[in-house]
Amino acid sequence: MRDVVQRHGLIATKALGQNFLFDEQLLSRIAAVPGDLKGANVLEVGPGPGGLTRALLRRGANVTAIEMDRRCLPALAELAEAFPGQLKVIEGDAMKIAPAELFDAPWHVVANLPYNVGTALFTGWLSGQDWPPQWRSLTLMFQQEVAERIIAAPGSDAYGRLAVLAQWRSNARIAMRVHRSAFTPPPKVMSAIIHVEPAAMPEGVSARMLERVTEAAFGQRRKMLRQSLKGLPGALDALEALGIDPQRRAETLSVAEFVEIARALTK
Template identity: 70%
Template sequence: MNNPALPPLREVIAKHGLSASKALGQNFLFDEQLLDRIAAIPGSLKDQNVYEVGPGPGGLTRALLRAGAKVTAVERDRRCLPALEELSTAFPGQLRVIEGDAMKVDPAAEIGDPFHIASNLPYNVGTALAVGWLGGENWPPEWKSLTLMFQREVADRIVARPGTDAYGRLAILAQWRCEARIAMPVHRSAFTPPPKVMSAVVHLVPKEQPVGVRMAMLETLTAAAFGQRRKMLRQSLKPVPKALDALELVGIAADRRPETVTIEEWIELARKIDTLR
């Protein structure tokens, strides 16, 4: 495996006059051991396709390349492109950089083969990107795993269990057809500049989707319920056609609040509504 000697990331930053852009949600990681640990979370990446969003100066990118991955990276900050070009030269044939907005890029179309997604996500678009990768009616997805850095609050919401304050739409969306876990916490001091909040890396692996459940119905239900999470289900789900009938048929008490309803119960409710329509 090609592991060329690379200058420290701080030298790369200084050479190219880079600084983290608040507008782009950037926070750079310099600790190479930490970055190697993140790159190891999906398992062996030798000869595996990996999609990365917002590589910046290439901290996580070089860890992925050292692990033997073939990386397709999307970067909208043109200032970072020369540093990434140097990485591409150092790892011939392993790195392809797309200049553009990740919100407008379809990784499956760009890569073609099954791939992992690994990224220190820009804070301002991280949740929206993750929801896009988890959503849609087609399942299983083209990606084999998600290894994503989020603000700790968002990470907690992804893995939250019923009955907790963090449990809501994001937990249900992530867990109904993925195994989700927090792989490692990351202290704010690991970043430059340090963000105001702690972070964590979340790892998600697709599992078989429950039969007879549409993503659109699950989204409709959870949007209605958690949009008024302090209200009982009989009130918050009233606008959803057949929802109250379905509650009774599947045995979910209408005086419960949405954060007490398990993912399995949400799935059964969504399935039942579709049979009544």
């Protein structure tokens, strides 16, 4: 990979949130996290020079890669030639491309996400009323701080809206941690690989309502629920009906309690 980068004169750009991985053993381990990918559809966002892409192709995946840095396109074109029929490269902004338009069958997402758009893409894949989603799994590189927020338990400093959205109808875990020294250039923070698989969706709950409840509750997380939720019609009545003390703060509520509040408001 270092030869590829040097040959094409590629330099990671901070404005695009780029940090390149060259360790092929590490990249192979990341590509193995979702399990058997032979013949499977895989979406990769921000492949850069194609390190992770190569590892996915070697596992037999059919990869659709979205890359907005056109400097990387020649390197990716070389990969497409080396793995005929397995790699499709789309030049564009992943924030503006709907994956459902790219595949006619379920897909996995495996990506070393650009730091500047990673959380927005992740929450987008978790949102929406239709469930189970069309994606089979998400295997994503995040800053370790963000990864900890995704798997956080109630009562911890990291617990917040992201944890509830990730855990209420999916199973999320940290598959591995990645030292900053593995990247070129090294970021200032440590990273981690998050693996997410869909789980059963609780009945009678509007996904949009849950988003509204968590947005209000954690938008003023240091305030009591009676204050943070007072602007959400019916929320304080729902707390009383469910026996949830309105003097509690958002970080003390379990995912199940947030689901119950959203269910009551959905009704």
